[in-house]
Amino acid sequence: MRRFFLVFLLFLAATSAHAQTVVKRTLPNGLTVLVQENRAAPVVAVRVYVKTGSIYENQFLGSGLSHLFEHTLFEGTKTRDKKALNAEIQAIGGQSNAYTSYDVTAYHITTAAPYFDRALNVLADMMQNSTFPDEEVKVQQGVIHNEMGLGDDNPDRQLSELFFKTAFRVHPVRYPIIGFRQQFDKLTRNDILSYYKSHYTPENSILSVAGDVSAPAVLEAAQKACGDWERVAPQALALPTEPPQNAPRRAVIEEDVNLTYLQMGWHTVPLQHPDLYALDTLAQILGGGDSSRLVREIQENQNLVTGISAYSSTPNYDAGVFAIRAIMPPANISRVERAVKAQVQRIKQNGVTEAELNRAKRQVRASFVFGKQGVENQAEQNAYDEMGTGDPTYSTRYVNRIGAVTAAQVQAVAKKYLLDDGLTTAVVKPRVKPVSAAPVAAPKSQTVAAPRVVTLPNGVQLILRPNKAAPTVSIVAMGLGGVRLENAKQAGVANLAAQMLTRGTQKRSAEQIAQLVDDLGGSMNGFAGYNAWGIASSWLASDWKRGLNLVAESTLQPTFPASELAKVKSQTLAGLAAQDDDPMSSASLLLRKTFYGNHPYSRNAAGTPETVKNITRAQVAGFWKQILQPQSTVLAISGDFDAAQVEKAARMLFGSFKPSAARLQAPGAVTPPSSFALAQKSKPGIAQAVTWFGFPSVNIKSEDRYALDVLDAAMSGADLPGGRLHERLRDNQLVYVVHAYNSPGIDGGMFAIYAASTKENRAQVRS
DSSP states (O other), X not given: OHHHHHHHHHHHHHHHHHHTTEEEEEOTTSOEEEEEEOOSSSEEEEEEEESOOGGGOGGGTTSOHHHHHHHHGGGBBSXXXXXXXXXXXXXXXXXXXXXXXXXXXXXXXXXXXGGHHHHHHHHHHHHHHBOOOHXXXXXXXHHHHHHHHHHHTXXXXXXXXXXXXHHXXXXXXXXXXXXXXXXXXXXXXXXXXXXXXXXSOGGGEEEEEEEXXXXXXXXXXXXXXXXXXXXXXXXXXXXXXOOOOOSOEEEEEEESOSSEEEEEEEEOOOTTOTTHHHHHHHHHHHHSSTTSHHIIIIIIISOOOSEEEEEEEOOSSSOOEEEEEEEXXXXXXXXXXXXXXXXXXXXXXXXXXXXXXXXXXXXXXXXXXXXXXXXXXXXXXXXXXXXXHSOTTHHHHHHHXXXXXXXXXXXXXXXHHOOGGGOEEEEEEESSOOOOOOOOOOOSOOOOOOOEXXXXXXXXXXXXXXXXXXXXXXXXXXXXXXXXGSOGGGTTHHHHHHHHTTSBBSSOBHHXXXXXXXXXXXXXXXXXXXXXXXEEEEEEGGGHHHHHHHHHHHHHOBOOOHHHHHHHHHHHXXXXXXXXXXXXXXXXHHHHHHHHTTSGGGSOTTOOHHHHHHOXXXXXXXXXXXXXXXXXXXXXXXXXXXXXXXXXXXXXXXXXXXXXXXXXXXXXXXXXXXXXXXEEEEOTTOOEEEEEEEEEOOBTTOTHHHHHHHHHHHHHOSSSSOHHHIIIIITTTSOSEEEEEEEEETTEEEEEXXXXXXXXXXXXXHO
16 A cells, blocks of 8 residues: 555656646637647647537527537638638648537647647637638538438447437537537528637637647747737526436437447536546446456456446536446346446445555556647647646646545445436347347657667567657567468457457466556557557556566467457457448448458458357467467567666567467468459448448558558548548538548558448449
């Protein structure tokens, strides 16, 4: 216990030093400006947060007006038309986007640091001078209609909207952010202009900047770009108070899905309430990690669900929720609900252990550290802290108060808020008998330090890149393997082997591994793709040695327990069924089959229901033994560490394992189609249609892959959304999303383009 609090105090000292780097100023017109200098990379994130979202739409509640702004603010200003805006963002290599939530609408550009002024000027122009051309508004309304269709086909979104409209009878969080079609279609340009004038004001906005910039220069630039933004008296919008819930509520809808989606939740508190710290801790203990109670008992031991988690949402308005979400085969819904209630009741009656409490606290601290990596995350968190509390460094105080939570407080909030009469249950279940599911038992070039690459005596490549930007360490072990080395009768064995790496070793059981990872506040997962296997992990810097030991142990000493394999197979089979619920995923798999023909790249990386059911423990262990070869293994470590110490430890752990005599035969090169491959997917009763194109590309060693990446950026943007395809198809209201990417493999590659549209527009999209 004493060591725990000593570590905690050291952590707080580090985060306090971090907190002092956030500079806050309020311009004369009321605009709040936040700046965090971060010299780790020559990039900058420039973000504007307007403190209005769907719950503040007043007479337009339920129309999705705030979300419409997310789409239309990029459509032109008094000084730049839409084409000029897009050209300016593309000229600086900026990644731009926007999003809308219940209480905020955000606009952001991330670019190279020398282009900060130009990025700021674009956003400032949009905030002050947008014109909302009528023809462009109509175009974006069509785009949003497509987006509504996509949401109607998404069971996760359906579940969330069903839960909130059932749990809340008065508060406007009961309305979907995107709005209802009938109300949305009534919106006019005059409605937009009125909302823009009253809500898009400097006093109602935050400019948050993080990156390779100086705070004084940012403040000067902000005054220059935004100083003439006219101050307007903010509207005092009072949100209605949700009356107490005095009886359980339940809502069930049937959709064209294969699995059942469940959310159970209770009303709690807003951000400033002192109980939020114990509620957040309770969420971690119940469903915040692989060793949490819900995951271990309901997912692992009882094998009732394919996934389960808990969260506590405490926004800065009075609509807090504590919720548990799960996905399962349809037959299990009643058992899952009973099991969740039993776990909640156990905490209410017996409380939580000190070990669980300390583990949860460390997870929260680690989440804070990992969440502050990268300039985009820093700018975002600073803005949210400011919006919610008036303090851009609130997260540091939050972590401090989490550290003071007691087991008694956790039990008390469970008793206080997780009441039977206050429970709301939402269920999305299959409309018809489901598919057979798993049986469940560039500016100027910048100098970046090159990594140190060392070849160990047995051939393992060690890559070290120290980086002091954050007190974390990432450790990844990778090697050649994956789908390309499977045989068709064992399709999915690479994925099963990778998932099993963290499910038991010669020293630890699956439960012990999960508990250790959660105790350290880290993350560790096995993965396999088409060309490689790997273990990816992240740790607090002080825990790098224990993390490296666990990665080595999981890589070199897995035992593939039969009981754990049964669980992984069950979850994989359910995941395969879930893929069919997603038109985008199922269409991409169809494209692979069409494009790659008989090559292993044509297969689903997770396998098929038939092959997964039949794969044995011996086959998994045998496959792993054959692909684990030191000469094709890479260990990459990046973060806040001493290179000499880490290299010494890595040599001891990875430098002596021997190659296996048995090796798998690699396939030959891909034989691509002569022109291109086409795959289209839609489902009866589903509005969405997905179209994929696949063109022959290059292998991973080709120098042309870089030119293809540039082509991708020109066609569809370096990040969603953007590029010529987006401008041509979305602006003509043909698609909601369109994107391209290059996928080079060892044996050949594919340049893919996908588009999500309505069924009516599918032919035009293809042409």
